[in-house]
Amino acid sequence: PAPPETASANATPYLKPLKGIRGVAWNIYGTLLRISGGKLRFTHPEISQMQVALEKVIAEFNMWHSMPRKPGPPWEQLNDQYRRILEEQQMSDTQRKGERPEVDSSRIWRKLFRRLAEKGYDYDMNLYGDPEELSDKIAYFFHSCLQGIEAAPNALNALAAVADANLTQGLLAEAQSFTIVQMLRALRAQGTLPPLGSLFALDTLTLSFQEGVGKPSPSLYRSSLEQFRSHGISPSEVLYVGNRLSDDLAIAKSA
Structure with a gap:
């Protein structure tokens, strides 16, 4: 997706000189x-954008052959699993009052990858690296398909x-x-x-x-x-x- 259009704030830029900054x-x-959207998202409010991003992930990383054969399109299956793992991370306890746990997108895809591997998923390690490196690459690709940046x-x-x-x-x-x-x-x-x-x-x-x-x-x-x-x-x-x-x-x- 394209990055957002630039919108000027209804304000006059102004800054006093700052002394003592190191x-x-x-x-x-x-x-x-x-x-x-103004910040990194893990889901998109428009389901069509989630569909596009997940379909691109499935195609780019050849996941379809290792996905369970269930009613409905493959992206919906992946979306359901992705959201469940995302919610688990969001609900995790930091053990510190007033702290918000951070979602680790690579960990989400690592867990999804392990499930696919149990179904015989294979990939080119020379191209994508070990499972941890693969998860990083999938996360990057997914978020690039979900939100435009510049x-x-x-x-x-x-x-x-x-x-x-x-x-x-x-x-x-x-x-x-x-x-x-x-x-x-x-x-x-x-x-x-x-x-x-x-x-x-x-x-x-x-x-x-x-x-x-x-x-x-x-x-x-x-x-x-x-x-x-x-x-x-x-x-x-x-x-x-x-x-x-x-x-x-x-x-x-x-x-």
Whole structure:
């Protein structure tokens, strides 16, 4: 699907000079990347879009021959199984009050893959790698079919400017195993892309799928601050750039 059309906010851009900033943390979906729906989705409100995405997954990864022969089209069977596993992850307990468990899309597809493997599913390991790598690739392909994305205007220039200013630059984002690759591919459309380590301090990438919790879980923000502290940067010296006020920026401010 195509990325969303650009819609200008009914506001005048304005920013006061910020003094004492030594680190910058970025959100990804909705900030560095424009994405339909404003954030990464695991299902789509329009069932026709889920159908298209799942049918493409079945065709691309040759799943049909290993799927049970039941009434109804194959994508509906896959949709039912996918949603059940998704709900299991969403209902899991983080053991921490006020924390929201993060869904790991690759884990969903890994579980679906194991079920297919029991039915004789086989694939080209030279092309797709081991089962974990295959699950990452399926997750990336599925989400690319579900939502269109592109780099936000001047995103690459903004990242390069922060890096050139010798500020410690990181990420504080709801993300999946494929998100960094997806982001870099989108940024590459805007010009020559420096190595990831030239743009970001690689030990300040706070990604929700690795932390096991999603926004607005307070521990996600605390983890990011600890990473900046390891560089000698205090919370008051970190600028966080996001696009959602109440369930992201407000939480970051209070962290």
